Amino acid sequence: MSDSLNDTVALVTGASSGIGEATALTLSSLGAKVALVARRGERLKDLASRIGDGVLVIEADVSDQSAATAAVQRTVDEFGRLDTLINNAGVMLLGPVQDAPLEEWERMLAVNVHGLLYCAHAALPHLLKAAESSPRNVADLVNISSVAGRVPRLGSGVYNLTKHGVGAFSESLRQEVTERHVRVSLVEPGAVDTELAGHNRPEIQEVMAKRFGQIERMHADDIADAIAYIVTRPRRVAINEVLIRPTEQQG
Numbered sequence: 001m002s003d004s005l006n007d008t009v010a011l012v013t014g015a016s017s018g019i020g021e022a023t024a025l026t027l028s029s030l031g032a033k034v035a036l037v038a039r040r041g042e043r044l045k046d047l048a049s050r051i052g053d054g055v056l057v058i059e060a061d062v063s064d065q066s067a068a069t070a071a072v073q074r075t076v077d078e079f080g081r082l083d084t085l086i087n088n089a090g091v092m093l094l095g096p097v098q099d100a101p102l103e104e105w106e107r108m109l110a111v112n113v114h115g116l117l118y119c120a121h122a123a124l125p126h127l128l129k130a131a132e133s134s135p136r137n138v139a140d141l142v143n144i145s146s147v148a149g150r151v152p153r154l155g156s157g158v159y160n161l162t163k164h165g166v167g168a169f170s171e172s173l174r175q176e177v178t179e180r181h182v183r184v185s186l187v188e189p190g191a192v193d194t195e196l197a198g199h200n201r202p203e204i205q206e207v208m209a210k211r212f213g214q215i216e217r218m219h220a221d222d223i224a225d226a227i228a229y230i231v232t233r234p235r236r237v238a239i240n241e242v243l244i245r246p247t248e249q250q251g
Helices: 018-029 041-051 065-079 102-131 157-180 202-212 220-231
Strands: 009-013 033-038 055-059 084-087 139-144 182-189 241-244
Touching: 009 018, 009 065, 009 102, 018 033, 018 041, 018 084, 018 220, 033 041, 033 065, 041 055, 055 065, 065 102, 084 102, 102 139, 102 157, 102 182, 139 157, 139 220, 157 182, 182 220, 220 241
Parallel strands: 009 033, 009 084, 033 055, 084 139, 139 182, 182 241
Antiparallel strands: none
């Protein structure tokens, strides 16, 4: 796959850590210019310094429609095109529905659903245009979901809701644009060793530690590798959905 994304441009949301950071590094290593989008600007600057040339730092909260739209436009203005969107930004705030802090639900809906939709909406015209031109005559929109987008579980009802929604949206959009060579792909990771779980309340982290503490979690690089596989397929091949779990994870 070396240099297989030369002369293309990718935008990665949630790029300041975890899967987003690993994916940005991987796509850059394959030759793509990369726009890094996240709220934590200092982390983005550090990542950009490791990537070197062909990188753009955009400090933005994609749950803000104007910020998401501006991030896409700035990418196109800077690099001249957009071939790949990795909709990775997300939050996972678990716990019972009863007495749940409503601000946690609102934050998940804002980032996991609205943020993804805003970025997809802003990027789609540019992806369609890129699919009609060289170097590859194909474009990719990759939405990062979760096993939670397939399997509802006790204590993750609203997170399940957001990720099931991502799956439904992805499949509908895929049907809409696939004949125009914009490939829409869904990636559903299981347990990954990232900061995602650390955003939960302490009592929820304890529950999660009991559930996943004994299994070897995947690394962010494992998911980035799957994303790289998706976006480097020949024009005739579309990977619609990837469910990827740690070997020891049962559900």
